[in-house]
Structures are given as C-alpha cells and as structure tokens.
Amino acid sequence: MFKKVGKRNIAKSNQSNRESKESITLHSNLTANLDRIKQDLPAEDVIIREFKIGTKKKTKAGIIYVSGLVDKQMIQDYILESLMIEPTNLKQIDNSDAVALLKDSLLTIGKIEDIFDFEDLYNELLSGNSIILLDGEPQGFSTSTRGWEDRGVTEPSTQNVIRGPKDSFTETLLTNITLIRRRIKDINLRLEMKKIGRRTKTDVAIMYINGVADEKVVKEVQKRLDRIDIDAVLESGYIEELIQDETYTPFPTIYNSERPDVIAGNLLEGRIAIIVDGTPFVLVVPALFIQFFQSSEDYYQRADLAFLVRLIRYLAFFLSLVTPSAYIAVTTFHQEMLQTQLLISLAEQREGVPFPAFLEALLMEITFEILREAGLRMPKAIGPAISIVGALVLGQAAVEAGIVSASMVIVVSLTAISSFVMPAYNLAITFRMLRFVLMGLAASFGLFGIILGLITMVLHLCSLRSFGVPYLTPFAPFEAKEQKDVIFRMPLWGMTSRPRSISKKNVKRQQPVSKAKPKPR
Amino acid sequence: MKRKFKLLILLFITLSLLSGCWSRKELDEMAIATALGIDKSGEDYLVTVQILNPGEIASQANTDRTEVTTYETTGKTIFEALRKLTTKSPRKIYFAHTRVIIFGEELAKDSIKKPLDLISRDHDFRTDFFILVAKDTEASNVLKVLTAINKIPANKIFSSLQTSENEWAPTKAVTIDELIVNFTNGRSSPVLTSIIIEGNSQAGNKNSNVHQIDALAKLKLTGLAGFKKDKLVGWLNQEESKGFNYITDNVESTVGYVPCEDEIIAVEVINSSTDVTGKVQKGAPKINIQVKSEANIGEVQCKKDVTKQEIIKELEEAFADKTKAIIENSIKKAKDDLESDIFGFGEAIYRANPQAWKEIKQDWEQYFIDLEIEIKVNFKIRSTGTIMESFQREKDE
Structure with missing residues (x-):
C-alpha cells in the first residue's frame, strides 16, 4: 500500500517537470535561444557569454556554462581563444558552413557533441560541459570542459589495511573509474554509463570484464538499474536498496567497498561493479555471505x-x-x-x-x-x-x-x-x-x-x-572446489580457478606451474 | 509475505508453549550447595547441607562471616528433608555443584541404598561428585569444619581426595555411578574412602579454627571403608587400602619402603598396572593377579650403593615381596574380616567364564572366602633420582 502511493507521487511530480522541456528543439536565432535559457535557468552561476566570430565579426555566437562545474582555464584556452583571437581560419566562417568548420578544425577540445534540443542542452550544461551556440544555426555543441573541486584520492577511512594499496575512491565518478582501469589494463574491461534520477541525473557506471562476468547477471543488473525511476540518487545506498533481491532481511546482499583493489579483485572473479557518482562506495554484485568476512589484505x-x-x-x-x-x-x-x-x-x-x-x-x-x-x-x-x-x-x-x-x-x-x-x-x-x-x-x-x-x-x-x-555459497550449496578461499586461503598457486558460483565462464586463472620450485644447489 | 509473517508468529507462539524448562532463576536467587551429609536420626534421616556464601569467598572485601554455612533437617525421606530445608534457608538450594556427599557411619552400617535413589534420580544432581563415609562421627559434624587454604571445605575434601588418590595410594575417589554399579551387579562390593575429624570437632565450627596456623580441627582422609553390598562392614587401614588399590589397578603413584641394614630405603612408584584374570578349574574359581610396577629410588637412609646393578636387583626383589605381602594382607582382611568381595574378583570370574559363574553365583560369598589366589609382582627400579650414591656412605669413609 505505502509503496504504491509513494511511487505515484513521484511519478506525478516528475510529469510536469518533463513536459515543459520535452522535444523543444533549438531555435536558429541565437538571442531567442539565450533568452529561453535565461528564463529556464535563472541562476547566478550560469554564465552566458555572447561574442562575435569571423574576420568581419558578423557571426554571433554564445557560450554557456555553469561556473564551478567547469574548468575555466580550459574554456579560456581552447574555446574562447581559438574562436575569438586566432583570425586565420575565421574568414571562412563568413561564407561557408560554420558548424562543420568549428567542429572539425577550430575547437581544440577533446570531446564535442551536437545538440539539437533543450533537454540535451540542459543535461550537458548541468553536467559541467560548456555549450556553444551559433546564430543562424538550429544546433549547438557541447564541449567537454568538466572540472570541479574534488577531494583527491586519500587513504580509505573505513577499510584500512596494514599491507596493501592505500588509495581509495573519491566522490568523482571519473576518478573512480580511472582507479580501477589503472589496475586492470584489459580491453575486455567494459564500462557502461547510465543516468539515474530524474532530478539529480546521477551518473552510474557498470563495470565488468567481458568474457569473465556472467552475461545473464550483467543483463539483470542493467534491467534492474533501468527499472529505477526515482527523483534522486545521492549515494550508492539508494541504488543498493532499489536493486537488491530481498528487502526484508537484515543481511546485506550487495557488497560495497571504497577500495579500488577490492573492486578490481571482485571484477576479476567475475563480479560486476556499480559505481555511482558522488560517493566513494562502489557496489559489487553478486555478493556472498563469506565475502563480508574477507579483507583484501588476506591476499x-x-x-x-x-x-x-x-x-x-x-x-x-x-x-x-x-x-x-x-x-x-x-x-x-x-x-x-x-x-x-x-x-x-x-x-x-x-x-x-x-x-x-x-x-x-x-x-x-x-x-x-x-x-x-x-x-x-x-x-x-x-x-x-x-x-x-x-x-x-x-x-x-x-x-x-x-x-x-x-x-x-x-x-x-x-x-x-x-x-x-x-x-x-x-x-x-x-x-x-x-x-x-x-x-x-x-x-x-x-x-x-x-x-x-x-x-x-x-x-x-x-x-x-x-x-x-x-547467499551461503559455498557452504550451502556445498562447493568443494571453492573451499580454497573460504575459511582458509590456499596459497596463490593453489587458487587456479575463479569461483564457479559467480560465473562459469573462463574459470581458469593461472597455469598450474606458477609455483616456484627452486632446485637445491 | 503476509503468509510468511503469519507462519512466523504462529511459530513463536508454539515456541512459548514448547519450553518445558521454564526454570529461569537468577544467580542471586539460589543457594549453592557444595556438600550434602546424610545421617540417621532414629527412624528418620538427618540431612545436612553445606551452603556457600559467595560474597565471602570471591569478594575483595571480606567480612568475618564464615565462608560456608550449614542447614540441617530431618525427614522420613531425603527428598522431604531437602524440601524442608527451605524453611531454614533463605533461597532455594541448588545441588548441581555438589562436590561431595558424605554418609554417616551409622547410616552406612545400616544401608546406603535408599538415600542413593534420590541422588541418582533427582535432575539437580550431577554425577561428578565423590562419595565418602564419615568415620567415628556423623556426617553433619564433618560438614561443620572450616578449612584453611581452601575456603570451601567441600572443595578441600574433593581436591584432597583427588590428589591423594594420585599421589598416595590408600584412598579411592568413588562417584555415584561406580558405587551403584558395584553393589547392584552382585559380582563385587563397593568401597568408599573414609573421612575423620582430627582434633577438636567442636572448634572446627568457628572461624577461629582457621585463624591459627595449626587448625584445631582438621579433616583427614583415612583409608577405605569396606562394604558388603550396601552395608558398611569394616574399615581397611592404610596398608590394606593400598593393597586394595594395587589389586584394582588404581595406583597412579605412591611411596613404598623396604628395610635395609636396620634402616630404610624408600621408592616412589611412578607407574603400576595390574591384571586380574579369573578362571574356573573343575568348578573351583581361581584368581591370578599380576602386578607390574616401576619405581624410582626416593630416599636412601642406609649405606647401600644403589648405583650397583646387583643392589638394584636385590632391591627389586625385596620390593616385589613387600608388594605381594601388602596385597595378601589386604585379601586376608577382606576374606576373614569383611567377608566381602570388595576387589571385584567375581567380575573377573564372570568375564573369564560366564557359564561357570552362573553356577557359583549363589554361593559366591563362600567361594570368595575359599578362593585360591595367585599373586605375581614384577618390580622394576628405573632411576635413582637426581643423585647417584647416597652421601651416607661418604660420611663414614
């Protein structure tokens, strides 16, 4: 009963919000576009800068960004400078296809995306990208200029070890992904991004190793994440509660860690990581009871x-x-x-x-x-x-x-x-x-x-x-082969296979000759 | 989900009905009994219980109250008497931690069968306590003696019995199971260790008893009490008790001595094992006792050179003869005086030849008195202790 009412309320409140922006395409008139943005986003930290480009200064252009979410140095160096100061190429703007020119040769910035409607524009703008609009063109660009204050990688505060890496995840999604990538340099390491939360539009990343993780579980994770329709995701706990198998249990069925080495280890065992922007706690599924008794230091x-x-x-x-x-x-x-x-x-x-x-x-x-x-x-x-x-x-x-x-x-x-x-x-x-x-x-x-x-x-x-x-694998059902890493841990040369209960694909981890056998001199 | 919840609630309701053992009692609601004494008082039983005063035993701040206290009542049955105790004791008496049960001499002479029924039937009692007989006094008096070192007298008796059984052969720690088996199987009779009060038994009652180095009254274990079935028939002295323990293979370690040049050599028996085998020849039962003992020289008072192999041989023979004499003496006592098979020879015969046992079972008492017993002792001296020769020798030379 209670659950249903709650759902309906959220759905209702989101409806009005969505309708106002839906499918409104960009106008070809720059002033009209900018006016609309000013009207929709009347906030002090949204910076709108109008300028003219081309040798004759005929073409009007505008750049919009949210100060605080962007790297100002980047905008200065790679957008404004290349558009306003360097005159050599700009002649052509006056008479040729300005859009293509800007995209192909003028904007010296990594990632550019075309934007055609206001929904995309706001999404990109509020994610920290800068938007460039041109007068006379019913489209704009989103340039990747993200850059904000973050905490930096520090020592983990909850899962300490004596021996082992001392870095931990931060609140920034990209940093977190990097920390994992640096540990697994494998082309099969897959990353899928989703935006969850109607208002927060939180970036959620799914990471797994293709060919090791069970595809069915990957699909299941995607399905469960897609089903989420909530206004806000502020921490991975939200996701955990919404995708876990059983709500009425005191036991956690999803593992979380703030240690990149733990997540990397779990990925290598065929598990799937769910990284949520804004929190250092990364989720791992599927989780077993015994996993909560293990620490990365054991290895x-x-x-x-x-x-x-x-x-x-x-x-x-x-x-x-x-x-x-x-x-x-x-x-x-x-x-x-x-x-x-x-x-x-x-x-x-x-x-x-x-x-x-x-x-x-x-x-x-x-x-x-x-x-x-x-x-x-x-x-x-x-x-x-x-x-x-x-x-x-x-x-x-x-x-x-x-x-x-x-x-x-x-x-x-x-x-x-x-x-x-x-x-x-x-x-x-x-x-x-x-x-x-x-x-x-x-x-x-x-x-x-x-x-x-x-x-x-x-x-x-x-x-x-x-x-x-x-949940009780490998005790119930009892898996003799997986006892190697439950109560006692086999020496590494003895752990030749991945846990079969997690994924049955590609179970071999090492050749059985990894152990050193020095001959007596 | 709803069904699950209903089921769970149902389960919990049945759970509360299931608990047959609704016996919650807090530690401060019970009186822990450490010893139980049973005497005869006319036709009735006189039951004495020694109760702990935990505050006095474990607390940091001691008062001058006694560590234990006793309550006694009489009753037609032990059970009745125990329940009657609640009129005197402030709390319900809890018997699971009873260390010793002591029978009065008079009761033991009558029969210990009836009191044992309650003790083995009642769920409160465990079976790990020892049973003793008070000699020349009543059990209630024994429980009223305060002991030094061990604050709980019952614990003193318990541990003293345990150590003396291990270190000094003439006692035997008997538990209730052993006791009951011994007088019900018809093939043996039980023995119990006897306990006496040494000194002024009245003085033992007071704290002042332990306020001096040499306590006025002391509890002392003395040899064994021999039973015929469930009746006390006589006391074995120290030597006879030791013989008994040799026969029943109950010697862990003890001290023995033989004369040597007007003086004495003593050995510490470190290991002893006995095999008792029975057989029936032409309708006549026979018992063969084989003792194997190992010992170290413990104390040399004479001038013999114990480093010499011949001397050791000589000593071994002397000790073997001595042990044999002790055993014979003990058997003689049982045959002539007690007329009771306390050694369980009947059991040995039964094991060797159950068929023949059926025939002699009825007259076993007589058969026992006429029983032919062969004793062989193999005595080995293993070492001479931390010194070799005695310095008695050097002094004179």
Whole structure:
C-alpha cells in the first residue's frame, strides 16, 4: 500500500517537470535561444557569454556554462581563444558552413557533441560541459570542459589495511573509474554509463570484464538499474536498496567497498561493479555471505597468516552475535554448566545487583550502542570526552554503584570489540541487531532459545540470493572446489580457478606451474 | 509475505508453549550447595547441607562471616528433608555443584541404598561428585569444619581426595555411578574412602579454627571403608587400602619402603598396572593377579650403593615381596574380616567364564572366602633420582 502511493507521487511530480522541456528543439536565432535559457535557468552561476566570430565579426555566437562545474582555464584556452583571437581560419566562417568548420578544425577540445534540443542542452550544461551556440544555426555543441573541486584520492577511512594499496575512491565518478582501469589494463574491461534520477541525473557506471562476468547477471543488473525511476540518487545506498533481491532481511546482499583493489579483485572473479557518482562506495554484485568476512589484505599477506586472521574473524563474528545471550542463558538457566569456581565468582558479583541478568545486559548493551552512535556523530574535537565518560559510566562507576556486575561489563566489552573486527561494516550492524533478538530469546528460553534463533537465522540465510547466486555459497550449496578461499586461503598457486558460483565462464586463472620450485644447489 | 509473517508468529507462539524448562532463576536467587551429609536420626534421616556464601569467598572485601554455612533437617525421606530445608534457608538450594556427599557411619552400617535413589534420580544432581563415609562421627559434624587454604571445605575434601588418590595410594575417589554399579551387579562390593575429624570437632565450627596456623580441627582422609553390598562392614587401614588399590589397578603413584641394614630405603612408584584374570578349574574359581610396577629410588637412609646393578636387583626383589605381602594382607582382611568381595574378583570370574559363574553365583560369598589366589609382582627400579650414591656412605669413609 505505502509503496504504491509513494511511487505515484513521484511519478506525478516528475510529469510536469518533463513536459515543459520535452522535444523543444533549438531555435536558429541565437538571442531567442539565450533568452529561453535565461528564463529556464535563472541562476547566478550560469554564465552566458555572447561574442562575435569571423574576420568581419558578423557571426554571433554564445557560450554557456555553469561556473564551478567547469574548468575555466580550459574554456579560456581552447574555446574562447581559438574562436575569438586566432583570425586565420575565421574568414571562412563568413561564407561557408560554420558548424562543420568549428567542429572539425577550430575547437581544440577533446570531446564535442551536437545538440539539437533543450533537454540535451540542459543535461550537458548541468553536467559541467560548456555549450556553444551559433546564430543562424538550429544546433549547438557541447564541449567537454568538466572540472570541479574534488577531494583527491586519500587513504580509505573505513577499510584500512596494514599491507596493501592505500588509495581509495573519491566522490568523482571519473576518478573512480580511472582507479580501477589503472589496475586492470584489459580491453575486455567494459564500462557502461547510465543516468539515474530524474532530478539529480546521477551518473552510474557498470563495470565488468567481458568474457569473465556472467552475461545473464550483467543483463539483470542493467534491467534492474533501468527499472529505477526515482527523483534522486545521492549515494550508492539508494541504488543498493532499489536493486537488491530481498528487502526484508537484515543481511546485506550487495557488497560495497571504497577500495579500488577490492573492486578490481571482485571484477576479476567475475563480479560486476556499480559505481555511482558522488560517493566513494562502489557496489559489487553478486555478493556472498563469506565475502563480508574477507579483507583484501588476506591476499597480500602470507596464506597461513590469512588463515589465522580469518579464523579470528569468524570467531569474533560468533562472539559478537552470541556472547551476551550465552551469558544470560547460562547464568539464568544452566548454572550447572559452569565450573564451580566460576559460578561462585559470578554469583558473588551478582549479589546486590538489582536487575535480572537480561535487563542488566540490555541496559549495558543499549548504553554501549548510544555511546558508539554518539562517538560517530559528534564533532571530532570532543572525542576524548566521550571515551572518558564511556569508560567511567560503562566500566567503573556502574560496577562500583552495584548497578551492574563486573562480569557483565566484560561481556559487553568483548561483544563490542568483536563487532569491530568485521571488515564489512554493514554486516557488523546486522549482527548488532540480531544480538538483541538472541538476548530476548536467551532470557525466555535459555540455550534452547539461542539455538532456535540461530537455526532460524541459518534457514533465512539459506533462502537468500544475490543476483541469482545462493547467499551461503559455498557452504550451502556445498562447493568443494571453492573451499580454497573460504575459511582458509590456499596459497596463490593453489587458487587456479575463479569461483564457479559467480560465473562459469573462463574459470581458469593461472597455469598450474606458477609455483616456484627452486632446485637445491 | 503476509503468509510468511503469519507462519512466523504462529511459530513463536508454539515456541512459548514448547519450553518445558521454564526454570529461569537468577544467580542471586539460589543457594549453592557444595556438600550434602546424610545421617540417621532414629527412624528418620538427618540431612545436612553445606551452603556457600559467595560474597565471602570471591569478594575483595571480606567480612568475618564464615565462608560456608550449614542447614540441617530431618525427614522420613531425603527428598522431604531437602524440601524442608527451605524453611531454614533463605533461597532455594541448588545441588548441581555438589562436590561431595558424605554418609554417616551409622547410616552406612545400616544401608546406603535408599538415600542413593534420590541422588541418582533427582535432575539437580550431577554425577561428578565423590562419595565418602564419615568415620567415628556423623556426617553433619564433618560438614561443620572450616578449612584453611581452601575456603570451601567441600572443595578441600574433593581436591584432597583427588590428589591423594594420585599421589598416595590408600584412598579411592568413588562417584555415584561406580558405587551403584558395584553393589547392584552382585559380582563385587563397593568401597568408599573414609573421612575423620582430627582434633577438636567442636572448634572446627568457628572461624577461629582457621585463624591459627595449626587448625584445631582438621579433616583427614583415612583409608577405605569396606562394604558388603550396601552395608558398611569394616574399615581397611592404610596398608590394606593400598593393597586394595594395587589389586584394582588404581595406583597412579605412591611411596613404598623396604628395610635395609636396620634402616630404610624408600621408592616412589611412578607407574603400576595390574591384571586380574579369573578362571574356573573343575568348578573351583581361581584368581591370578599380576602386578607390574616401576619405581624410582626416593630416599636412601642406609649405606647401600644403589648405583650397583646387583643392589638394584636385590632391591627389586625385596620390593616385589613387600608388594605381594601388602596385597595378601589386604585379601586376608577382606576374606576373614569383611567377608566381602570388595576387589571385584567375581567380575573377573564372570568375564573369564560366564557359564561357570552362573553356577557359583549363589554361593559366591563362600567361594570368595575359599578362593585360591595367585599373586605375581614384577618390580622394576628405573632411576635413582637426581643423585647417584647416597652421601651416607661418604660420611663414614
């Protein structure tokens, strides 16, 4: 119900907008065209410059651009200068086909496109291109003069590594594409561009390696992207939510990363990247559950080390999910499972705590979540303040006041630290949510409830798919050949094939003799 | 989607009906029992429970209250008595962490069968506690002695039994499963380790007992209590208990000695294994006991040169004879005094010849007393410790 209403509203609001501009072709009179632009775009940052070209200064021309979106130096050097100052060729303008001349020999700029109607004109103008209009011609040019302030390539802020490349994507689409291209110098690396969002007209790029990626999945991605009809796309999250297979799930079925090496690696495995202008987070489909446990560093460090680190990650995943609920279950239902000495120690700490263990855990977990959220949102300058308050409130004071037991503080801290081990932030949030569900189950049914909750979770995971690929691959369905890169990572010479579950084409990655076999001297 | 949701809600409703174990209890709502003592009081049972005071044991800020406290009641059945305890105890008593169960001597002489029924039937009890018999006193008194070092007396008994079984042979840690099997299978009789209060038993009750280096009252394990089926019939002394453990292959490590030139040489047995095999010859059961022991020289008080091969040989023979004597002594005690097959020879016969066992089963008691037993001991001395010759020798020369 709600969804439908929302759709209709958007459609309605877009209608009036579209009608006004649709299919209005350019006038052959320059003044009429410019007047129309002034009327449609009454903004201070739209610069309209009229000038005359040709030796006799007979032909009127106009250049329109949005200051801030263009590289002014470029306009100065390659458009205005070549049209207004260099006189040698301009004689011909007066008597021959001005359009062809301008395009073929005068405009010393990379990319030029013909424009015939106002819709294209505005699209190009607002994307940062400069428009050149000539009097007497019912067409214009769009010249590629994009250039705006951007952040520059910096170190990634969310997915850090010890060893590995330190660059990350930026908010500029072209920069992002470049970062990937620099890593895969293959003619089969395909790039398709789309504009999504009626008002924002956000550039969205699909990247994949032709012959490696599954065509069906590529088509599916294109289909899903084409289906999107929304007024604005401000971040890749919009796209993610609109194209994911299943909405009603806490688990992310689309992977995202701000690391070019991760995206390149995924492309090479046959996945498809969706890059959205305006955000450093690039989407990757299809995504598997295990992918969220992998970090690019796993492949840069030695295989045995990567195995160990992955083990720790799986352990941390489990801890962050069940530690508080297991504590609640064991201390309120299954005291006989504890070692006597431990039971006595826990019992001593519980003496005088006014809340039941469940409430105590809930209280602490919520306090921690608040602290965490506060730490994220508040100004950086007062960062230390929150850690002091956190340490005192969560730790010492609460225990000393007898409101919570010391063991509960340990449990909550362990959970908190474990949840930060996840390389993928979005999956960590999922577990954070599920943790509360499990705590409730543990408080009402003990370990029985936890197991039931976990079984439900696994069943749900089994039902998920990401662009046609079962989410739990290669566990369920079990793929023996793909175990080489799940819990342990084979040394690189052992990973001879791409994951078949992602794409069955061109699975061979290397000749089996990549391994060095030095002979003893 | 809607159907899925309905199904999910239905599932959760059934889930709440399913949970048969609605037994949530917070840690601060229960009294953790560490020891249970059962005595006879006329026709009734006298049940004593040792309850922990967690604040006193684990907390940083100790008061001068005692670490444990005891509650006792009487009842026609143990179960009734345990439930009656709630009138005295502020919280529900929780038995899963019981470390020891102690039977009073008087009760043990009567029968331990009935009390064991509740303990093995009740779901609260686990099966990892040890069972002992209080000697010359009541179980309730044993539970009222405070111990040094180990703040929980029950834990002291538990760990002391464990270590002494491993390091010093004459005790045996018996769990409830073992005990019940031993008196119900008809082929053996159980033994339990006995515990006594050394010193003034009244003084053990107070904190002051552990406020001095040499506690006024101490709990001490002494040898074994021999049962005939479920009845206590006699006490084995230290030597006899050791013999018992040799026969039942329960010696991990112990200390043995033989005389040498008016003095003594002691060895540490580091490894000992026993094979008991039975056979029935012409209707007469026979038992063959083979002991293999390995030892290190532990203490030399005489002037013998233990670096010499002949001396070692000599010692090995002496120790083999000594061990054999110990075993014989133990068997004699069981045959003459207890008239009870505590070693499980019946089991050995049964395993060797189940057919023949059927015939002698009825008169096993008599057969046991007349049983022919052959004992072979193979004793090896492996090393002489960190010094070779004793410096007793050098002093004189």
